[in-house]
Amino acid sequence: MLLDALTLNAGHNAAVVVLGTAAFGLAAGAVGAFVLLRGRALIADAAAHAMLPGVAGAFLLALALGGDPRALPALLAGAAVAAALAVLAVDALAATGRLKDDAAMALVLSVGFGLGMVLFSVVQALPVGGQAGLKGFILGQAAGMLEGDALLIAGLAIAAAALLALLFRPLALLCFDPSFAAAVGLPVRALDLVLLSLMLGVAVIGLGAVGALMVVGLMVIPAATARLLTGRLATMVVLSALLGAASAWIGSAVSAARPGLPTGATIVLVASALFVLALLFAPERGIVARTMQRVPAAPRRDGASPGRGRSMSAAG
Amino acid sequence: MTTFLQLDFVPLAAATLACLACGLIGNLLLLTRQSLLGDAISHAVLPGLVLGFWVSGSRAPLPMVAGAVIAAVLASGAIDLVRRTARLETGAAMGVVFSAMFALGLVLIELTGAASVDLDIDCVLAGQLETLIWPAAEDLQSLFDPRALASLPPELWTLLVVFAIVLGVLALLWKELRLVAFDPDFAATIGFAPRTLGLLVLLLTALATVAAFWAVGTILVIAALVAPAAVARLLTDRYGVQFALSAAAAVAMGAGGYGASVLLPPHFGLGGLNAAGTIAVTAGGLVAAAAILAPSRSAARVSA
């Protein structure tokens, strides 16, 4: 059963789901590398949690307007609006001067999620009872994914990855050395906005694939794994994308084979397992390698450690 | 009155106590810019909670509390390890660790079969305030009747004990915690162990988080940890007033939020609102109001 799902032989729909989430994993891993290096991991998480009221709001709006409340494009559009509002809310709170951005992010995350839960309970009480569909947006419910949804997710993910490839060099410089990027005349603010949009875009796509709570895991964990394995940014981005895709592929296949498992959590757990392996066994930064290096080195070691100077290089 | 005591009294008290216990500890997180540690801990305690639940096979508080506290300490160690080994900034390391542990917890709920009993994912996401009922209550006398009190849900007693512990530690270590929050290096040089006190704050956070679990779940507890302190911070620059105001905000958010979930739906023809959600939304409203009412920072600077 698991093997069937892994090799896309568990039926057409299951194969589509696996491919769709894998495409998302690819985009999340690639964008995640930049998100990680630019220190935006937690704002991505806050925005992802705060997307839920957008989904419920879009559902209610579509219902009121007589449309199909469960149409994925409309729900994702609602999520995108909510995510953008969440980022603005974090900025507004931090602008008070008394709350630091960490508190602002935690507030937006929890209040946005709370509003989502309230609106979900409103939806649940409605006669249409489309609630079962909405709940998948919290933790991912790949089993319920339609072919059209999977294609939409895959299409958006590939578009995000392509945009990233196109802007690789300026974005790399932005993460590597923002002041240098500004000095050579790159539009740093615009690039940051592009990165933010890509991040929110991937979060919105991920909403349909792995659920709001797991989006940030699939952005950050493959990127952190890649960071353990390489010091070169280009390699890191490619590796992170591949790790993201592989985690999503394996995770969604496992959850398809065992229906009770929440898809998003299973995918993130696969990504975490790969991360733990890298943490232990990465060739230079891994714990095992570091311990081995430390043993022969006498306490009076002269000069810098082997790890020194291996900071990230932007050469692409 | 009987209906209120049976159905609404315990959820109201539980919501208020959960917000109070979390909100008071939240002051120390907010003032040391560690609000996101509260975020991380609240996610990371889940596997510990689930394992504690699985081992004891019940909602008995001690195993779950122990599991959650162990998970919190492991998470904080793991964040440090990941930060150093992968050379990530703290936020990114937190994202890695708490996502992984939260995912582990969710999968464990499924694998241990906890979901078939009464620890399910809905509870993780939004608590189970409505299950905290007190059928033995008859009238106000029940509040003083030992037999009726004995049948109060144990979750309420857990919250009461944890709230008392939080209050006691804050009172006993008032100046020590304030010193370490402000200047840990100086504290270390005069022998007031900042690491030990930091660990104590971490433990209290985990304790408050797990006690509040049945009331608001693991995600909305973040609102309980951060919002009361944020409201107070927007309104005052006095350390003592900060704690007093945060307690007031916690009561307003817990009682007001639960009240809204009960009282609003009939007025708007709604079928019922998720109580943990309305608590978080109430918290959001309080923060927004405080941000608008707050004395202007720049004005305070100029007058100085």
Next chain:
Amino acid sequence: MRAPDPVPLPPEPALAVHGLSVAYGGTTVLRDVSWEVRPGTLAAVIGPNGAGKSTFLKAVLGLIPRLSGEVRLFGRPLAEARRRVAYLPQRASVDWDFPLTALQVAAQGRYPHVGWFRPLPRHERDRALAALAEVGLADLADRRIGALSGGQQQRVFLARALALEAELMLMDEPFAGVDAASEAAILAVLRRLARDGRTVIAVHHDLATAPATFSEVLLLNGRVIAAGPMATTFTAEALAETYGAPIPLAAAA
């Protein structure tokens, strides 16, 4: 605990460091630093950014682990001499938006005398007020620290260190970013401390004011470049070696 020696003869150095090395995450920041400071001295630690000056103070205080080397304060290990040492951290190392008043910060210097768990008694509060008065901030005792100027904040830190009533004070850039009034006030306190036979070791940035302020100097850049009396040690050659470039002695850094 052993009883203290009746009459210490001859006087032990206030600070004696031998072969101190410190590493941060695999990078050696300080190598083989040895230095002695006699009691009653005003001593400066001088060097370029990243030379390990703050690291030196923190290693002496046990705030960061030592790779090797020995530190003695008044002839004793740190654990036995803690009460005789005061630390004045860099101003930028704390969050000045923290909701505290000037007096509440100064009072932290009395905490070792109060001990754990007890609130601050009134007479200890008065001693903290006296320390604030000594740095000229008695009027601002109830002002929140975020509303103070940089120089006033620095003086609050100095008051807190004074309130400890220590014999050796380790200060990390006490003059950084202060206005003229605060500089004069801090300088007066340092001179008074030296007159009272107490020892001050300060990380210092301003090369122009160093010779007039301090009598001893440690020139540091990852290792000891030179150490000794200001008059004979603070030379153009030694400074050039410390900073890796010729430094005109007349110029402020």
